[in-house]
Amino acid sequence: MSESRVPNLQRERIIEYLKSQKRFDGRGLKDYRDLKVEMGISKNAESSCSVKLGKTEVYAGVKLGFAEPYPDSQDEGTFMVSAELSPMASEGFDMGPPKIDAIELGRVIDRGIRESGLVDMKKLCIKEGEKVWQVFVDVVAINDDGNLLDVAALACIIALGNAKLPIYNEKENKIEHELSKDSLPLNKDALAFSMTFHKIGSEFVVDPTTEEELVSDYRLTIAIADNDGKPRITAMQKGKEGAISQEDMEKILKLAEDKWTEMFPKISKLVWGK
């Protein structure tokens, strides 16, 4: 995000409002905006979706290909999340190769999903040491009105949860332009949901708008999976210059736990369809 495009006066107003537990769009500090998901935005993808949180919209698509396995994991598939923050989505994004915002976003989501163990890499092995499935998840920002990372991460897991493997024609050694009935191998228990918390003045907010993001001191993204009904943290990323006090860290963890308990069942339903 480019440095503050919000004038000081507005900054003060936002902080003042938040202190009295109000936001410009009428939400409470810990409320998410309306979530809308549309599946199948590309018929040529193994799975694809549009995810809208308020006015922030992201597309995600899953594609599979063949690859040679990495030398240190001869019997595992490969996985990559790439994000494109095209200037289509925001006045603040520039043309050209991915900037640090897009790289950070892609990497944080990539790590979050990879380390959670959601994708069963061993089952993506076709022939050990020679050929494995390569999973690409591509994210395209359509409209940025804040909280792109959470929306993009959500779009990725929803797309992955609904993906089917393409038909592999062993005889001719090629991928048919047709999907099989087999789902992409996933460890359902490993599903993690990312939430980003911003500290603005003395308050914490979830699901920030662009304005709120621009005036925050720091952000903390936490991905949480389910450990028999209890939260298990699988990935974190602290962003921006502000530093987190120990007291604040405890507050954020408590908040994260509460929001996760509220949101996770809804998110699971979107990913697994039930």
Add this chain to the structure above:
Amino acid sequence: MTAKKSEKSLYEKRASGRKVDEIRKMNAKVGIVPSADGSAMFETGNTRAIAVVRGPRELHPQHMRNSETGILRVNYGMMPFSVWDRIRPGPSRRSQEISKVAEWALASCIDLKQFPNAVVDVFIQIPQADAGTRVAGINAAAMALADAGIPMKEMVSAIACGKIDKTLVVDVDKDEEDFKDGEGSTDIPMVWTSRTKKIALLQLDGKISPDELKSVLEIGKNACEKIYAVQVESLKKSLEEKNE
């Protein structure tokens, strides 16, 4: 308008069952990206394009500025998952060429004289492709420019015509584009201006006689009139919604 046939074509009936002059089912919507100055979606069959307009705004780098007029800058790209074989993100030679010809086509119908030194950026993205992505993108972009209130002399509408063996058709789909028998497939994307009936974009890959080309331009012009009607209808609809 029926296709000109001197001898029997190997492609008499379209695989999709469409008539030779039949455009796939069209769908259009204005105002799909709230943060933009103008935006629109245009869809024909399984090809869908979205276009966003940002500007007029300050132009960087400065040396590109024109003190006589604002300039138009178009950027076309396909989403990695829009086709079966994933496309690597970022610009390619193909996408850069398409951006330029689309820019010329769209520049012919707008007037940026009142915005010296400024730029109007148009971003075209293809989420789902079944041939004809550049023309779908231009149709969406023309609507997005109108939505953004950019001064326009007239509208532009785009269509990809084709010669499949010896048969002239409109709105070529991927199956037709890949037709290999006989004379194969000739792809002819074109853009027509709505009022002065000029050709604002013309490309051709394949083989065709001058007479056939004349026919195909005529077929394309007629198709563009139908597309124009769809564009105008969705622009009207969005205006009505704005005024409500």
